[in-house]
Amino acid sequence: MLVAAFALGASAQPGDPLPTLQHVFATGDCARCHVVPEVAELPRTESCTTCHVWIRKVAANPDARAKAIEIFPKWERYERNVATYLQVPSLTAGFARLDPDWVRGWIADPHDVRPYLDEGMPRFEFSDDELSVLRHAVAAANVEVPATPAPDPANVEAGRQLFEDRGCVVCHALGAAQKPVTPLATAPDLAHTRDRMSPDMTVAWIKNPQAISADATMPPSAVTDAEAILLRDYVYGADLASAEPPAVAADPVASAEPVTWAQVEERVIGKICIHCHMDPDLNEGRAGPGNAGGFGWAATGIELQSVEGVIAVADKIPAVLLRRRHEARRDTVTQGQRPADLVRDPRPGMPLGLPPIPDEDIALILGWIEQGMPH
Template sequence: MSFRVGVSSALGLAVMLAASLASLVGCHRKPAGGEPVADASPIRTPALPKEAVADAAHGKELVLAYECNRCHDGAGHAAAPRGKHCVQCHADILADRFDAPPATIARWKPRVKELALAPSLEATGKRLSRKWVEQYLLQPTDLRPDLVQSMPRLAMSSADARDLAAYLVPEDDGAGAVDLAGADLGKGRALLDAKGCGSCHAFSGVASVQNSPPPPMDGKAFERARTLAPDLRFTRDRMSASKLVAWLRDPKGVKPDTPMPKIALTEPEVKDLAGYLMSAELAAAPSPKTFERLPVLTRRVTFKEVDEKVFHRTCWHCHSEPDYAIGDGGPGNSGGFGFKPRGLNLSDYGGIAAGFLDDKGERTSVFTKDPEGLPRLVAALVARHDEEGGIMGPVRGMPLGYPSLSAEDIQLVETWIAQGRPR
């Protein structure tokens, strides 16, 4: 290489490098007799997407849109009208306050005897974590082992869950943080056994809690407390340390309508018990069992049998005849809880045969098979088993918010369909 060529190459490289640097820093040019000014086309950093801000005011509106007040009191709105308040309606039936013939009331009582309780939403913000509430609304789990029904899986968007959680939990979870460092977990466990906690609460994942006598309560109050008591395994997810400590000090001071009594605890005991609830080593939750369908029966199955054992025993709660149910056919028929009216009436043969209204408003059969060959109705019943195991698939499980049907009941429905749905 000649010296001239080398110099030319070096100069060219220098010019290119200078141009590159100028483009990176925003080259300054100096006009005649003036100060340097910035280049007209500086490099711009792309703006980062803003995190969505929760809208608590919208969340308050959503309480009515999703009809939370049909089951829950304490949601910041008046209770639903008597005829649409599910829990109160069931309580009225059990107490013989419902306006219906005695024979009808007697027939209804066994079907609703365990459906007359739901936890109130009073002081949710003083008790629970906003993040947990938001997640729970989208993927509800069975928190209360002794409560038959559970939070239904609603058709709720992530944005709605965020706003509703912001309304229910306006307080910052980090406010007034409590340090549980130094808590004696051994003493905390001993308190759990000695203070009667196990008489109401399960605590899955740890050694069985001793069933010591609870604080004095009358029979009805104790039964209500036991039925609504959550599994303590979920405490660390549902509550912050500060909210848990306040709760253990005085439950009714936090939530006046709670059935949980005040337990005599010193401040060190509160810390030790809270430390155990938040930090005890938990065994892994059992893996969900794969639901195994039973083969169709060889004997004849009629609509009458399926209706008595399945449709009128369970499905009718959400898919009833409006003219018979005070004008409300339930969320699966007339709509409700955020669901569109689907017109699916499972109270008689004709209603079931008519199917439901799809998103286009056209009638669709519940017996149409999915890609796996399952009729829609059977697929929904099977999906409820998956949901109970924590699997939220594309098909919403039925019955909504109720325990899954037994394998034998699903077998009965599937057999009836396979046999051509005889009357």
């Protein structure tokens, strides 16, 4: 169904009506990770977030866990490995406060906003019309807020004091200017806020996030109107002092040690890639977005669940892993770094939306391929 929806978008002719918002949400698979307004929640078998959260819940409940171990032979491995998509920021709270043009540009070419959250927004293949429909939806969802004075650089020092005294620095980074005390993965690096939110919205949000969106998880901060303006002026005026991440190190070289399929499966393919590239015959027809198409990308037919499936596309695997390594300078930056401007390859690196595979594991895969893919 998602594939058919994509085909409609891709073959749009001038004069065709704009795609509907529902179509864009479906094409982008937004509900796999977010709760999306007016879109039915996906079952656990389809939703990255729901299933991962479920695994953690069962792991914490001794009775349910004992049952799960009986049903799923690999349960203990699942518990060990599931770490991402457990907390995804609210789409609704984002639509309520973020600048519509910023959202449009970011969905077309995302970058890391939260230095302590490993996973980022995947890159989508959207047409200009689809992006315009999303932009329009954000503009319509933006909450109206009172006008405030323009940001004043003279307030930066007073705002910095408040930022530290009022505990903002407990959760938030602000470029290299502020390092969070106990970083919260879902708290954005406020270095991006001057691009993401209007000055008026920033004041209103700081005063009372829940008045902007019931889904806001930031606690209300009990600041006066004047203090909220000082804090905003600091967020807007601070010297962020952030540098671009260093250049990407030389490509890893193939491991010279003998490598087995079991190692490659355990450390990379069966741990990460399989989740978007499933074999439909082993999963009641579900093939995942990397196989059947998803996030706006057309179907690839690539199944990475069986060794045969991996061998069939082995010539493509090194390039997609190295591409993601290159994209990391924008998509997976650490505290204090500014996401680099990238000239992207038209095809996204793998794993999509996730940090690159560590160099030692890439070396392992390259070694296995070079050794003729023994299995």
